[in-house]
Amino acid sequence: MAEDLLAVAFAAGASGRATIARPLADLGIDLYLRRRRTLLTVPVQVKSFNQLTQDGIASLELPIDAVSDHPNGYLAVVHLPAPFTQLYGTVFLIPFAEFRKRSPRALSHGKEVFQFVGNFADPGDDHWLEYAIPVDGLGSWFDAIPGWSNIVLPVGRELGEVLIAHGESPWRGDLGRLWVAGEIERAARAGALVIAEDRPRLDTVTLLVHDLRKQQIAGVHVRTQKITPANTVHFEVSRSTFFVDEKLYVLVVLLTDDERPHEFCLLIPSTDIPHLGYSETITFRHLTKRFAPYVVPSEQVGAVFLDKVFGS
16 A cells, blocks of 8 residues: 555656656665656655554664665655555655664664664654655655756657557557566566566656666666558557667567467567667568567567566
């Protein structure tokens, strides 16, 4: 509940400039805030309290290995008072690096922990005063994130959207998205990465991929299309929500008549899309020549993607 309410507060504070992604599996990070149409991403770990002392103080012990060391991430400490339908008016948003540096350490049940004490009622005297943010002031907090206020220019000349009657169906799109997430997870070591999905989708990123070892973020835009009886597929990317980044790839998942993945996919760097075109028909009897460099065997697509965005 606390994560959902904080996500809503973040969305309101960002005024349409942020997407909020939730991880498909819980490996410590609860929310990913991303500047729309970029891969500038802020991972957030959420800790909540239902009850405080009479003075409005909350205390928390966190195992050392339970706090992320992502250089751009934050620990969010929130109070969710009864009846648990809205956040208290102040949240603590503390960079992971600062939390690790300034938090006292202690032994608890034989494990080393960080100790947090925060005053929600009167943070004016608090050790974490500079990180006590009014919920209705989150817009200013976003503006202070390095790079967040940079103007994001459109990719090329804005055009009206072209509607294709035989485009991706919502059901087929979900099928492709889930298959891609599974293939990326399968290619990674257990616990080595997090896959997150925006709710709601505001731009071209279908899945956000967080490498926990290198603390790097990548993205993939998944297009799922069924091969027609004429051995063609119409490939289309929405220009209005598209952006380019070296760690953003477009993955075209091709489905056969029985809705299973074809023997290969097309894995295209986002930086190549403006030159390839946003709306193209691809033939497969003799593969359209300019798409040939992007062919990847379907059984290898997860490993190839991870190698391209994060290296070996």
